[in-house]
Amino acid sequence: MQTPAPFEYERASSVQGAIEALERHGPEARIIAGGHSLLPMMKLRLANPEHLIDINGLEELAYIREQDGEIRIGAMTRHVDLLKSELLALHFPLFRDAENVIADPVVRNRGTIGGSLCQADAAEDLSAVCSAVKAKVVIRGSGGERVVEMEDFHVGPFTTAVGAGEVLTEVRLALRPGAGSAHEKVERRAGDWAIAAASAAVWIDESTIADAGVALSAVGMTTIHATRAEELLHGKPPSDDLFAQAGEIASEDCSPSADGRGPVDYKRHLAGVLTKRALRRSAARALLQET
Amino acid sequence: MKVSMSVNGKQVSGDVEPRRLLVHFIRETLGLTGTHWGCDTSNCGACVVLVDGEPVKSCTTLAVMCEGREVRTVEGLQVNGGLDPVQQGFHERHALQCGFCTPGMLMTGRALLDENPNPTDDEIRTAISGAICRCTGYKNIVSAIRWAAEHEAQSSKEAEV
Numbered sequence: 001m002q003t004p005a006p007f008e009y010e011r012a013s014s015v016q017g018a019i020e021a022l023e024r025h026g027p028e029a030r031i032i033a034g035g036h037s038l039l040p041m042m043k044l045r046l047a048n049p050e051h052l053i054d055i056n057g058l059e060e061l062a063y064i065r066e067q068d069g070e071i072r073i074g075a076m077t078r079h080v081d082l083l084k085s086e087l088l089a090l091h092f093p094l095f096r097d098a099e100n101v102i103a104d105p106v107v108r109n110r111g112t113i114g115g116s117l118c119q120a121d122a123a124e125d126l127s128a129v130c131s132a133v134k135a136k137v138v139i140r141g142s143g144g145e146r147v148v149e150m151e152d153f154h155v156g157p158f159t160t161a162v163g164a165g166e167v168l169t170e171v172r173l174a175l176r177p178g179a180g181s182a183h184e185k186v187e188r189r190a191g192d193w194a195i196a197a198a199s200a201a202v203w204i205d206e207s208t209i210a211d212a213g214v215a216l217s218a219v220g221m222t223t224i225h226a227t228r229a230e231e232l233l234h235g236k237p238p239s240d241d242l243f244a245q246a247g248e249i250a251s252e253d254c255s256p257s258a259d260g261r262g263p264v265d266y267k268r269h270l271a272g273v274l275t276k277r278a279l280r281r282s283a284a285r286a287l288l289q290e291t
Numbered sequence: 292m293k294v295s296m297s298v299n300g301k302q303v304s305g306d307v308e309p310r311r312l313l314v315h316f317i318r319e320t321l322g323l324t325g326t327h328w329g330c331d332t333s334n335c336g337a338c339v340v341l342v343d344g345e346p347v348k349s350c351t352t353l354a355v356m357c358e359g360r361e362v363r364t365v366e367g368l369q370v371n372g373g374l375d376p377v378q379q380g381f382h383e384r385h386a387l388q389c390g391f392c393t394p395g396m397l398m399t400g401r402a403l404l405d406e407n408p409n410p411t412d413d414e415i416r417t418a419i420s421g422a423i424c425r426c427t428g429y430k431n432i433v434s435a436i437r438w439a440a441e442h443e444a445q446s447s448k449e450a451e452v
Contacts, residue, residue, distance in 0.1 A: 001315075002331040009292065009309035009355050032356075036333055039351050043331065052309065054356055104421025106339055106346045106399065190420040191334070 004042035011054045015061070015167055018053050019142055023165040025051040031167060032056075033076060034110035036103070037119040061114070061169060064088060071173040075114025080105070082113060092133055092173055093285055094181035094199055094278075098125040104191035114168045117153070120160045123193045123218040127154065129183055130171060131215035131225050132199035138170040139163075147172070150225075157221045176211075178204040180286025184274040185217070188261060194218040195261045196270035198250070200278035202238065204286040209233045214246065214279070218261075219254035219271045226250040229275065238283040240276075247276035296357045298323070299367030309355050313347075314338045316354035317364060325365040327394050329423075336422030339395035340364050346402040348421075365394040368401060376439040376446075377401050386435035388426035395422050400436040409440055 008025075012018035022029050030049035032038055033056065041047040055061070061076035064085045071091055073082070082088060083099035102108060102125050116126040117137065130137075131150040139146050139162055148161045155161060162168050185197035197217040203210045212233035214226035229246040236242055251272030258264050295304035298321060305320045314328050317340065326349060329337030333351040340349045341363040368375040377400045380386065387393045396419060403410055403418040410418070415433045424432060 003312065003315075004310045006308060006310055009353070011358070032353075035353065035356070036348075036351050039353070040332055052353075056356060103333075104336075105418055106336060106348055106421040107333055107351075109345045109347060110352070 002043035004039065005045065005048055007042075007049055008051045009054065010051070011057055013057060015055075015058060015140060015169060018055055018058070018167050019140065019165060021051070021053045022167070023142060025053075027164060029053060031118070033112040033115035034078065035115075036107050036111045037115060037121065037124075055167075066175070069175050071175065073113055073171040073173070075112065075168050075170060077113050079103070079108035079111045079113075079116075083108065091175060091179065092181050092201075094129055094132065094183040094201065094282075097183035098129050098185070098197075098199070101185050101187065102126070107191070113171055117171070118160055118162055118168055120154055120158050120222070122157060122220055122222050122224075124223075125183065125185065125194065125197055125199075125217055127223040128197060128199040128215035128217040131223055132183075132201045132213035133173055133181055134201070134211075134213050136172045136174075137161075137168055138172065139166050140169045141166040145169075151227075154222045154225075176203050178202075178210065178286055180204065180282040180284065181213075182278045182281035182285065184278040184281070186270055186274065193261075196256070196267050196274055198271060198274035198278045200275065200282045202233065202279065202282045202286050204238065204283065207237050208235055209238055209283075210235075212246075212279075214250055214275055216250060216254050216271050216275070219256040219267050221255070224250075224254045226253055226275065228253055233279075238279075238287075240280065243276045243279040243283070246279055247272035247274075250275040292355055294355050294358050296359060297361045299363055305354070307354050309353060311354045312350055313340070313352040313354045313357055313362075314349040317349060317362070320354075323364050323366050325394050327391055329391065329395075334421075334423065335392070336395040336399060336419070337392050339398045339422065341398055341402055344402070344405065346399050363398070365397055368397060375401065376442050377404065377436065379442070380435035380438035381432075384431050384435040384438050386428060386431040388428055392422060392424045392426075396424070396432055400432075400439065403436065404440055404443065408443060410436070412437065 028050035061074040181201035201213040216224040229249040256267035327337040329335040338349040
């Protein structure tokens with residue numbers, strides 16, 4: 001039987017209450033949201049928190065809305081709601097691409113965007129998705145709120161910019177014209193972690209790429225921000241050749257490990273091909289050739 | 292720690308360690324062994340129960356996280372002593388061999404039809420993609436859930452007449 005080691009449990013009734021509980025219990029306290037990453041790690045003793053602070057009651061953190069030129073997503077928004085959101089599908093269709101292949105529908109009923117980002121598993125899809133669309137996250141502590149760019153969010157394997165006594169409360173996606181985005185993933189079977197996955201976004205101004213985002217899952221110790229590939233795309237007209245070159249660069253810049261899901265050369269190859277495909281679909285969506 | 296919830300329409304409570312998983316609370320504290328405890332890693336779907344109408348893997352949920360919730364297990368499927376159409380469908384279409392995955396498949400199928408009464412085969416396959424049958428009876432399971440959908444549609448039509 002796999003059961004977590006003993007811990008104390010409490011339910012937070014507000015974000016402020018959760019922050020106070022984190023401060024009261026110190027470094028061995030953890031927030032639990034959907035629990036579908038944390039509980040399996042606790043069963044395996046990879047995580048051994050002494051206090052769990054349950055934020056499932058914080059309905060005020062479950063929303064997807066448009067506000068001040070941004071799409072804002074509350075940290076407790078579950079995968080199923082990200083999948084079903086027409087607002088997200090309209091502006092950032094890569095969320096729907098990703099959510100169709102994140103775990104399975106039953107797991108998606110529980111897992112949350114805040115939990116996925118804070119878990120910061122390199123094989124997890126939403127970290128790459130949020131990186132590609134250059135999201136910002138809102139982190140709240142007793143001293144107030146700060147807004148962190150995705151490129152500064154991942155500080156190491158399973159480690160994020162969320163500090164002691166802090167809670168991630170919101171993800172913000174700026175609405176900019178000419179946007180297109182896509183997520184491409186290859187997995188061994190339905191519901192499995194990625195062998196490799198690529199998220200891409202482009203912002204096309206007239207006929208050139210004004211800005212681009214590329215991020216990769218499962219091919220490094222952290223989510224890979226493919227900045228060299230992004231730089232290549234800047235200011236150029238979208239083309240299959242360009243996307244193939246960007247894929248080659250992304251393939252060079254990732255650092256996969258061999259495991260049961262495949263050898264290094266295969267994963268590198270996949271990273272390149274998936275980057276190319278994700279960029280091609282992003283551009284087609286930006287140019288309204290594909291939904 | 293005290294925990295209270297409704298299980299199959301009955302109010303239940305127990306004094307449990309916070310680390311008690313919902314599946315063990317249901318099976319051991321309440322003695323409802325219809326819910327199966329399978330892979331323990333949220334992969335196999337044998338432990339699926341409905342929490343507030345939504346299918347959830349009870350091996351990856353703490354009992355204390357279900358305080359005040361409405362839980363429905365396979366024991367709560369029957370209506371007035373008769374089988375739920377999903378259960379009847381599994382009987383009609385021979386949708387089980389060893390039966391280990393069946394409780395989770397039934398609850399997952401029930402939740403699907405509650406949300407989408409007329410699913411396509413693809414939608415049924417997607418819905419049960421988080422439930423593993425090692426007797427490889429997926430074809431008959433899909434057929435059983437479709438049988439239930441068709442019979443529910445028919446009986447609601449008859450009820451209208």
